[in-house]
Amino acid sequence: MRVLIVGSGGREHALAWKIKQSPLVREIFCAPGNAGIAHLARCVPLAADDIEALLGFARERRIDLTVVGPEAPLAAGIVDRFQAEGLAIFGPVKAAAQLEASKVFAKQLMAKYRIPTAESRTFTTAEEACAYIREKGAPLVIKADGLAAGKGVVVAATVGEAEAAVRRMLVDQEFGAAGRQIVIEEYLRGEELTLLAFTDGTTIVPMVAAQDHKAVYDNDTGPNTGGMGAYSPVPLLTPELQQQIETEILRPTINGLRQEGIVYQGVLYAGLMITADGPKVLEYNARFGDPECQVILPRLQSDLIPIIQAIIDRRLTEQTITWHDHHTACVVMTSGGYPGPYATGKRITGLEQVAAMPDVYVFHAGTAFQGEDLVTAGGRVLAVTAWGKTRQDALDKAYQAVRTIHFDGAHYRTDIGRRGSRLT
Structure with missing residues (x-):
C-alpha cells in the first residue's frame, strides 16, 4: 500500500520510521516532511494545513492511507474532507478534534460527564479575568482556548504573572484567534x-x-x-x-x-x-x-x-497489541532562544557518528538541507531517542548521542527522566 504522512516534525519522523517497518507498506510520502524523514519517505512540498492540495495529491498518487500527525489539519477538518471523498485517513474528525482545539469545549465536556479535572472559569475580557485572579490568588494556570503549538499555557506563580499572561492573550493577542477566550484553572499539585x-x-x-x-x-x-x-x-x-x-x-x-x-x-x-x-x-x-x-x-x-x-x-x-518491555528515553535538542525567538540555518554535525551507536535513533523535528549541509530549521531541532534494559541505560545512551551532535546555540535539558527515579 501507499501511505501519506501529513506533518514535518519529530512525531511524523517517528511515524514514518514505524510505518516503514510494516511489510504491508510499499511506498511512503510525507507532506511536507523534513531532512530526516527524507531518508524514509518521499517528501512532498505541500503544507500540512493545505487540505485541498493534500486531497488532490492523495487522489493523483492513489494513496491507500493518509496518517495525520499534527493538530492543526485535524482541527481544520482534514479527516472529514478525505472521508467525504471516500479516502482512508487516520485521525479524529473536526468535531472530535475540538477536545484539543478548544480548551473551553474540553472543560464543558468534562464537567457534563464528571471527568476529574481542575476547577476552572472561562473569560473573554481581561478585566473580568484579572478580577477573578485577584479573588483566587496564585498559583494559577492560564490557558489560551485554541491551538498555540504547546506554548499557550502559563503556570503563574504570582498574581502579577497571572495578570501579565491574561494581558498577553486577551489584550496583546499574542496567540491571535487562539487566545480570544482563555481558561483560568486552579493549580494542581502532583x-x-x-x-x-x-x-x-x-x-x-x-x-x-x-x-x-x-x-x-x-x-x-x-x-x-x-x-x-x-x-x-x-x-x-x-x-x-x-x-x-x-x-x-x-x-x-x-x-x-x-x-x-x-x-x-x-x-x-x-x-x-x-x-x-x-x-x-x-x-x-x-x-x-x-x-x-x-x-x-x-x-x-x-x-x-x-x-x-x-x-x-x-x-x-x-486487534492484539503487544509492546516491548525495554525502556526508552528521548532528549530534545532545540535552537538557542526557543520557545522565544531563535535563529535557523545552523549547520548540524555528528549525526554520522550517532548513526553507528547501537539502540539510538535521531528523529528530526526541525531540519532542512542547505546545499549539501544539514541545518536547523525550527525551534525543536532533533529528538534523540534511545532504548535499553533500564531507564538509566536508555538515558545514558541518549545523552551520549546528544553530546556527539553539534550546532551553534544548541540547547537541551540535562535532567530528562530524573523524576522517574523519585517515582520508583
Missing part, C-alpha cells in the same frame, strides 16, 4: 503522566505511558515548550492506577463524545496530573504527542498499520 490510547469510538486500548518534560530548563523551570524530552515506562503508573484512569477518564471521554453524537477514531492523548485525590485531566490532545510519540512507538512491537486499519473500520476489538 506528578504528571501522559497516557495515550488507540480508540475506534467504542473500544479503547491504552498504550504504554510516558512522562513529558514541558519546561525549557532543568528542574522544570522557564516557560513551557512543545516538549523537551520524555521517557517510558513511568513507574508511577501501577496496574491499579491505569485501571482508574481508564474507568474515570478515558472511557467517560469517549462515551461522552458519543452521547454528543461524536465518534472519536484515532489516538486520544490524556495529559494527567496524579494528585492526592487521584488522576485529573490537565489537557487532551487529538493525536500522538510530541515527543511522547518518539518514546512510545519504539516500544510498540505490533505492526502499526493493521491497528490503524482496525480503528478506521471500527473493529479495534479484533
Whole structure:
C-alpha cells in the first residue's frame, strides 16, 4: 500500500520510521516532511494545513492511507474532507478534534460527564479575568482556548504573572484567534503522566505511558515548550492506577463524545496530573504527542498499520497489541532562544557518528538541507531517542548521542527522566 504522512516534525519522523517497518507498506510520502524523514519517505512540498492540495495529491498518487500527525489539519477538518471523498485517513474528525482545539469545549465536556479535572472559569475580557485572579490568588494556570503549538499555557506563580499572561492573550493577542477566550484553572499539585490510547469510538486500548518534560530548563523551570524530552515506562503508573484512569477518564471521554453524537477514531492523548485525590485531566490532545510519540512507538512491537486499519473500520476489538518491555528515553535538542525567538540555518554535525551507536535513533523535528549541509530549521531541532534494559541505560545512551551532535546555540535539558527515579 501507499501511505501519506501529513506533518514535518519529530512525531511524523517517528511515524514514518514505524510505518516503514510494516511489510504491508510499499511506498511512503510525507507532506511536507523534513531532512530526516527524507531518508524514509518521499517528501512532498505541500503544507500540512493545505487540505485541498493534500486531497488532490492523495487522489493523483492513489494513496491507500493518509496518517495525520499534527493538530492543526485535524482541527481544520482534514479527516472529514478525505472521508467525504471516500479516502482512508487516520485521525479524529473536526468535531472530535475540538477536545484539543478548544480548551473551553474540553472543560464543558468534562464537567457534563464528571471527568476529574481542575476547577476552572472561562473569560473573554481581561478585566473580568484579572478580577477573578485577584479573588483566587496564585498559583494559577492560564490557558489560551485554541491551538498555540504547546506554548499557550502559563503556570503563574504570582498574581502579577497571572495578570501579565491574561494581558498577553486577551489584550496583546499574542496567540491571535487562539487566545480570544482563555481558561483560568486552579493549580494542581502532583506528578504528571501522559497516557495515550488507540480508540475506534467504542473500544479503547491504552498504550504504554510516558512522562513529558514541558519546561525549557532543568528542574522544570522557564516557560513551557512543545516538549523537551520524555521517557517510558513511568513507574508511577501501577496496574491499579491505569485501571482508574481508564474507568474515570478515558472511557467517560469517549462515551461522552458519543452521547454528543461524536465518534472519536484515532489516538486520544490524556495529559494527567496524579494528585492526592487521584488522576485529573490537565489537557487532551487529538493525536500522538510530541515527543511522547518518539518514546512510545519504539516500544510498540505490533505492526502499526493493521491497528490503524482496525480503528478506521471500527473493529479495534479484533486487534492484539503487544509492546516491548525495554525502556526508552528521548532528549530534545532545540535552537538557542526557543520557545522565544531563535535563529535557523545552523549547520548540524555528528549525526554520522550517532548513526553507528547501537539502540539510538535521531528523529528530526526541525531540519532542512542547505546545499549539501544539514541545518536547523525550527525551534525543536532533533529528538534523540534511545532504548535499553533500564531507564538509566536508555538515558545514558541518549545523552551520549546528544553530546556527539553539534550546532551553534544548541540547547537541551540535562535532567530528562530524573523524576522517574523519585517515582520508583
